[in-house]
Amino acid sequence: MKHFLSIDDLDREQFEALLDLGEQFIAVNQREIPKLPVLRGKVVASLFYEDSTRTRLSFETAAKRLSCDVMTFSVASSSVKKGESLRDTVQTVAAMGIDAIVVRHPSAGAPLRITDWTDASVINAGDGRHAHPTQALLDMLTLRRHRGPSLDGLRVAIVGDVRHSRVARSDVKALHLLGAHITLVAPPTLLPESLEGWPVQVAYDLDDVISEVDVVMLLRMQFERQQQALFPTVREYTARYGLTSARAERLKPDALIMHPGPMNRGVEIAAEVADGPASLVIEQVANGVAARQAVLYTLLGSGAPVA
Numbered sequence: 001m002k003h004f005l006s007i008d009d010l011d012r013e014q015f016e017a018l019l020d021l022g023e024q025f026i027a028v029n030q031r032e033i034p035k036l037p038v039l040r041g042k043v044v045a046s047l048f049y050e051d052s053t054r055t056r057l058s059f060e061t062a063a064k065r066l067s068c069d070v071m072t073f074s075v076a077s078s079s080v081k082k083g084e085s086l087r088d089t090v091q092t093v094a095a096m097g098i099d100a101i102v103v104r105h106p107s108a109g110a111p112l113r114i115t116d117w118t119d120a121s122v123i124n125a126g127d128g129r130h131a132h133p134t135q136a137l138l139d140m141l142t143l144r145r146h147r148g149p150s151l152d153g154l155r156v157a158i159v160g161d162v163r164h165s166r167v168a169r170s171d172v173k174a175l176h177l178l179g180a181h182i183t184l185v186a187p188p189t190l191l192p193e194s195l196e197g198w199p200v201q202v203a204y205d206l207d208d209v210i211s212e213v214d215v216v217m218l219l220r221m222q223f224e225r226q227q228q229a230l231f232p233t234v235r236e237y238t239a240r241y242g243l244t245s246a247r248a249e250r251l252k253p254d255a256l257i258m259h260p261g262p263m264n265r266g267v268e269i270a271a272e273v274a275d276g277p278a279s280l281v282i283e284q285v286a287n288g289v290a291a292r293q294a295v296l297y298t299l300l301g302s303g304a305p306v307a
């Protein structure tokens with residue numbers, strides 16, 4: 001495996017191998033000294049053209065725990081502000097000698113384009129609405145720890161702004177690869193223009209499915225990607241599609257709640273629900289480091305077992 005761009009590029013066996021490796025890194029991360037020397041001398045550059053807290057810190061932490069050297073590029077303080085093109089920026093960074101480049105970009109397909117401009121491994125950290133494959137990996141790692149090893153037959157509702165969500169696109173593929181049943185829940189205006197080829201069922205009313213599902217994945221309302229009003233008011237959205245405390249009470253007793261972050265508390269999820277016992281939100285972030293270690297080690301490592 002040279003690049004990590006989309007869940008589409010993986011078969012079930014490769015995906016499960018990454019999950020197994022992720023489990024091993026979770027165990028390593030619980031040690032008193034979690035740092036391993038396995039990628040010493042490798043250089044990882046992170047190139048973020050969109051704002052990010054968790055994904056960027058997570059990749060950088062993962063790389064450092066494997067003893068990589070990390071180069072951080074921030075658009076806000078770079079020559080991009082002077083008009084430098086993506087291609088020139090990538091080639092400039094690559095000329096300094098790097099082994100992997102972690103890219104987040106507002107345009108779908110940017111990470112794939114970058115593979116033409118550098119010999120380094122390219123890792124997609126989120127491109128437009130298209131894909132966010134390491135988020136799907138960490139979500140599956142988290143679910144497998146609670147419901148695994150098999151997710152076959154697990155019933156998952158993905159609720160909210162599916163239309164603008166790369167997380168939803170990657171999670172649908174990953175859940176399908178692992179045998180889960182997926183229901184998208186949203187008003188028609190927040191669903192993609194076409195769902196042809198999506199292995200999902202659709203529900204327009206959260207109250208119809210809330211008591212039947214094993215997992216609820218909430219999506220952030222992507223206000224910054226919406227050009228027009230897609231629902232009457234935020235309050236009305238929350239009343240119909242938000243995971244309010246009253247709705248959360250109708251969940252199965254062992255149902256799990258996930259959100260990729262950042263959360264709009266009080267919009268798609270009530271604060272008490274986000275902080276409640278069924279919420280995996282913080283655990284998702286913790287497992288994100290291990291998931292990214294698994295990806296970096298698979299792309300840059302020797303293939304030797306993790307110590």
Ligand code: NCD
Nearest residue numbers: 055126132167220260261262
């Ligand atoms: C997501 C993203 O940026 O795609 N966040 C993340 O990486 N955890 C989701 C979002 O922004 O809503």
